[in-house]
Amino acid sequence: MVPRTNILGKRVGKIDPGSLPAYVASGGFLALRKALTLQPEEIVHEIMAAHLIGRGGAAFSAGFKWAAVRRETARPKYVVCNADESEPGTFKDRYLLEGDPFRIVEAMAISAYAVGANRGFLYVRGEYPLAYKRLAHAVAESRRAGYLGLNLWNTEFCFDIEIYRGAGAYVCGEETALFESIEGRRGQPRLKPPFPTTNGLFGQPTLINNVETLANVPDIVLNGGQWYRTLGPLTNPGPKLYAVSGHVRKPGVYEATMDLTLQELIYELAGGIPGGRRVQAVLVGGAAGTFLRPDQLDVALGFDTLRTIGATLGSGAVMVLDDSVDLWNVLRRVTRFFQHESCGKCFPCQLGTQRQAEIVTRLAAGNVHPGDGAALTDIGLTMRDASICGLGQMASSALLSAFSQFSLLPREDEL
Amino acid sequence: MTEEVRCTIDGRMVSVPAGTTILEAARQVGRDIPTLCHHEALTASGMCRICSVEIEGARTLVPACATVVREDTVIHTRSERVDRSRKVILEMLASASDVSEAPDILAYAETYNADLSRFADGEKRTYDIVDDNPFYIRDYNKCILCGRCVQACGTDMQFTFALTTAGRGFHSHITTFFDQPLPESVCVFCGNCVGVCPTNALQPKQEWLLEQGANWDEIRAQTKKPRRH
Ligand SMILES: Cc1cc2nc3c(=O)[nH]c(=O)nc-3n(C[C@H](O)[C@H](O)[C@H](O)COP(=O)(O)O)c2cc1C
Ligand code: SF4
Ligand code: SF4
Ligand code: FES
Numbered sequence: 116m117v118p119r120t121n122i123l124g125k126r127v128g129k130i131d132p133g134s135l136p137a138y139v140a141s142g143g144f145l146a147l148r149k150a151l152t153l154q155p156e157e158i159v160h161e162i163m164a165a166h167l168i169g170r171g172g173a174a175f176s177a178g179f180k181w182a183a184v185r186r187e188t189a190r191p192k193y194v195v196c197n198a199d200e201s202e203p204g205t206f207k208d209r210y211l212l213e214g215d216p217f218r219i220v221e222a223m224a225i226s227a228y229a230v231g232a233n234r235g236f237l238y239v240r241g242e243y244p245l246a247y248k249r250l251a252h253a254v255a256e257s258r259r260a261g262y263l264g265l266n267l268w269n270t271e272f273c274f275d276i277e278i279y280r281g282a283g284a285y286v287c288g289e290e291t292a293l294f295e296s297i298e299g300r301r302g303q304p305r306l307k308p309p310f311p312t313t314n315g316l317f318g319q320p321t322l323i324n325n326v327e328t329l330a331n332v333p334d335i336v337l338n339g340g341q342w343y344r345t346l347g348p349l350t351n352p353g354p355k356l357y358a359v360s361g362h363v364r365k366p367g368v369y370e371a372t373m374d375l376t377l378q379e380l381i382y383e384l385a386g387g388i389p390g391g392r393r394v395q396a397v398l399v400g401g402a403a404g405t406f407l408r409p410d411q412l413d414v415a416l417g418f419d420t421l422r423t424i425g426a427t428l429g430s431g432a433v434m435v436l437d438d439s440v441d442l443w444n445v446l447r448r449v450t451r452f453f454q455h456e457s458c459g460k461c462f463p464c465q466l467g468t469q470r471q472a473e474i475v476t477r478l479a480a481g482n483v484h485p486g487d488g489a490a491l492t493d494i495g496l497t498m499r500d501a502s503i504c505g506l507g508q509m510a511s512s513a514l515l516s517a518f519s520q521f522s523l524l525p526r527e528d529e530l
Numbered sequence: 531m532t533e534e535v536r537c538t539i540d541g542r543m544v545s546v547p548a549g550t551t552i553l554e555a556a557r558q559v560g561r562d563i564p565t566l567c568h569h570e571a572l573t574a575s576g577m578c579r580i581c582s583v584e585i586e587g588a589r590t591l592v593p594a595c596a597t598v599v600r601e602d603t604v605i606h607t608r609s610e611r612v613d614r615s616r617k618v619i620l621e622m623l624a625s626a627s628d629v630s631e632a633p634d635i636l637a638y639a640e641t642y643n644a645d646l647s648r649f650a651d652g653e654k655r656t657y658d659i660v661d662d663n664p665f666y667i668r669d670y671n672k673c674i675l676c677g678r679c680v681q682a683c684g685t686d687m688q689f690t691f692a693l694t695t696a697g698r699g700f701h702s703h704i705t706t707f708f709d710q711p712l713p714e715s716v717c718v719f720c721g722n723c724v725g726v727c728p729t730n731a732l733q734p735k736q737e738w739l740l741e742q743g744a745n746w747d748e749i750r751a752q753t754k755k756p757r758r759h
Contacts, residue, residue: 284698301695306576306596459695459702462578463615465675466622469700470652490648497618500591500611501579508590 117379118347118372120354123330127214132249135256138217144262146333150225151270153336158229159185162332164340166352171197171288171325172403172430173505174418180322183312184230187320192232195297195316195323196223198239198246199281199288202401203452204432207356208326210368212239212246215330216253220276222329224263225336227274230322235276238293241283251278285456289504290315290323292458303460304504327356327431347372351417359385361435362392373417377407380416381435392437396521400429402449403509405516426516442523443479446514450475453510464507467498471511478524488524491515537603544599552583552594552605561607564616564638567676568595569726572686575677580619580638584609591615617642625649626700628671631730635674655703662711664753665719667738668704672731675702679723679732692717 130137138144150158163178184192196219200208212219223235237254239247254276257263265273279297281287287296291305294316315321331353335343344352351373357380360366364386371384377397381387388394394409399416405426407414414420421428436445454472459465471494474487495511502508517523532547539556546555551574556563567578576596583594586604591611599605606612620639624646629635639646660668675695683693692715696705706715724732739749 306593454699457699459675459697459699460577462580462619462623462675465700465702466619466626470622470625470649473652493614493618494622496611497615501582501615501619502590503576503579 117383118374119384120346120370120372122334122346122354122370123211123327123356124214124368124370126218127210132214132216133252135217135253135260135262138215142337143217144221146336147221147224147228147262148268150228150336151268151272155185155229155231158225158336161335161340162229165331165335165343166340166350167328167331167335167343168351168353168418169325170327170331170355170431172202172400174428177324177328180312180324181226181230184232184320184322187313189313189320191234192230192320192322193316194223194227194230194232194235195290195293195321196235196237196326196329197288197290197293197323198237198243198250198326199293200240200243200326200430201281201285201288202403202430202432203449204360204398204401204434205358205430206360207358207368207431209243209246210356210358211326211330212243213249216246216249217257218330218333219250219326220253220257220263222332223276224267224274225332226322226324226329228272230320232322233273233275235274236297236316237276237278238287238297239278239280240288241281247278247280254278284458285452286458286504286506289506292504293323294321301458303458304506306503348374348415348417348420350419355416355431357416357431357433359433359435361398361433362388362394362437362440363435364389373420374415376413376415377433378412380433381412385435388435388437390437392439394435395438395440396436396442396517398434398436398445398513399432400427400512401432401434402452403505403512404429404432405512406520408520425519427512441479442517442521443475446475446517447472447479449513450510453506457506457510461501461503461507463498463501464503464510467494467502467507468510470494471498471514475514483525485527488518488527492518535599535601537599537601537605539605540607546599548598550599552592552597552599553581555599556583556594556605556607563594563607564634564641565595566634566674566728567678569678572678572681572726575681577677578619578674580616582612582615583607584612613642617644620644621646621648622652623674625652626655627674627729629674629729631672632674632728634728653700655700657703660711661735663713663717663719664735664755665721666724666735667733669731669733670703672729673704674729674731675704676728678726678728679704682722682726683717687722688718688720690716690718690720693723 159181167177169175284302287302289304292302296302311321357369369384397407450472453468457464457468495515498507534545536545566580574596576593581594582591584606621644657670680693
């Protein structure tokens with residue numbers, strides 16, 4: 116049985132995403148209302164008990180983050196929703212933002228109450244005009260109807276949301292670059308530590324979560340962390356959205372628990388490979404992800420299960436490549452993406468993404484030089500070890516995984 | 531009394547006041563770590579990563595200049611990962627910029643066995659020399675983007691903000707706002723940027739003219755202070 120769920124996407128395509136009454140009629144804002152009757156610590160406790168893992172790519176425990184921001188005594192504190200979704204092949208946040216925008220508003224309010232913040236910032240990818248429009252509408256409607264603003268339900272709790280639009284830089288999805296961007300500076304990552312939980316937006320304690328992470332919150336508040344923990348594997352519980360693209364009959368967003376295998380996702384949910392072709396490779400996690408071989412399709416798509424085979428789930432992007440694809444061409448595109456998106460702050464990535472793309476572009480054109488393999492490995496490991504942020508640290512991930520999974524380069528003695 | 535923290539650096543136990551960086555702690559026990567962007571008068575920006583060191587158990591290397599010693603950490607200032615990173619950064623730097631007048635880079639290249647022509651096929655960053663004022667020239671062919679001049683011009687020294695970084699990635703570059711010539715910018719010609727530049731990209735104009743073979747009259751004529759109107 117394919118472990119499909121219909122929790123995160125229960126309203127998507129079913130109700131009018133512009134209608135607050137429709138949202139409320141389908142159970143919207145019940146979770147916020149319930150949250151305000153609880154102590155903030157109780158909510159943090161439920162998130163912790165749920166074992167909710169961040170869905171933005173770094174797979175960090177949401178509960179730990181919420182507890183850390185809750186503990187901070189500095190004021191003000193902020194909550195930020197990271198809706199910059201720019202990882203190639205990733206469109207699961209868009210599905211939620213466009214299909215159920217009020218849920219994000221509600222979840223942000225709950226998170227703010229839990230950690231002790233009164234202001235929220237929603238940072239939306241610049242190339243998501245429809246998501247922006249619907250979020251702006253959802254925020255305005257919620258404010259008008261009293262779900263945002265002063266003394267919600269006559270409690271002490273006040274909360275409002277400001278929306279920011281990105282300007283197209285992938286790196287601005289990195290949390291500290293995102294803060295810099297909101298603050299009006301060049302979108303470049305900061306050195307960590309200090310971490311956002313103590314020194315985030317405007318230097319204040321900040322809770323930053325991905326859209327999908329937050330989307331899990333209302334149901335956890337309504338049904339409890341214990342309930343959530345029973346969904347799917349104990350170590351990686353809860354519903355997960357997978358964005359499937361490439362050579363499948365039905366590309367799209369699929370929701371399931373994390374015992375779902377790649378085989379099930381490709382063949383049972385996404386309809387298999389068209390044109391009688393076979394899978395050549397699957398890129399899991401987007402451009403910052405890793406390649407899997409056709410004989411590895413029985414792996415479960417969880418954070419921990421993928422790690423055991425040296426892969427990552429990352430953002431949950433699954434790109435299927437059939438046997439007609441020239442892998443070198445894919446690698447050329449991937450490495451050019453990082454060359455284009457490097458912010459240039461740190462030397463390993465600023466220089467490494469450039470040289471990596473140059474060499475791979477030449478290789479893709481069939482022009483191999485002796486020492487290319489060693490050069491790409493050296494550059495790749497240097498970026499991984501010494502870059503400031505995840506962009507540089509992962510910029511060689513797909514390439515190095517392709518080298519270890521497939522024999523792509525001729526042996527030196529054959530040159 | 532300040533609290534002391536202990537760590538192990540290359541097998542030696544070291545005790546330093548809390549807040550000491552790995553770079554400072556290592557120097558105290560005679561372990562020198564190479565630096566490029568770091569300058570004692572400027573905020574550590576952690577950009578060049580030549581000072582990367584390995585902490586046991588950490589996922590990535592850390593910049594010694596910008597990382598404070600944590601209690602009970604085991605630090606290696608040389609290791610396979612450290613040496614590879616330093617070597618490859620130097621090799622890539624030399625392929626992008628003219629490092630012929632950057633003595634530190636040339637010395638480190640020896641230490642780390644860096645082959646400075648390894649990536650010679652790659653694109654070089656080339657610019658026209660900017661000679662727009664009587665005091666200093668800007669030869670960005672030699673610029674390694676260490677960011678020190680921008681820091682010195684901004685919140686670390688001068689609070690003038692004439693210089694800034696523009697562009698992105700490999701094509702980042704240092705310029706003035708809207709690429710104005712310096713005399714039209716807010717620059718006050720304090721010279722702090724020239725003082726902190728490690729590669730001679732920013733050079734006093736008299737010195738530069740001398741190197742070009744100019745005679746004294748020519749130098750005087752070209753470096754005369756503009757008159758205030
Ligand atoms: C280059 C780069 C891009 C990123 N882009 C995003 C993004 O678009 N959306 C996102 O939620 N997280 C992104 N992240 C991860 C964030 O830094 C951060 O870990 C995340 O927002 C935390 O949310 P979570 O704990 O709910 O997953 C990115 C990280 C890096 C290094
Ligand atoms: S790793 Fe790349 S994107 Fe990240 S700070 Fe360094 S140069 Fe910028
Ligand atoms: S001009 Fe000099 S000080 Fe400024 S960034 Fe370039 S190398 Fe560094
Ligand atoms: S000297 Fe430490 S990062 Fe440049």
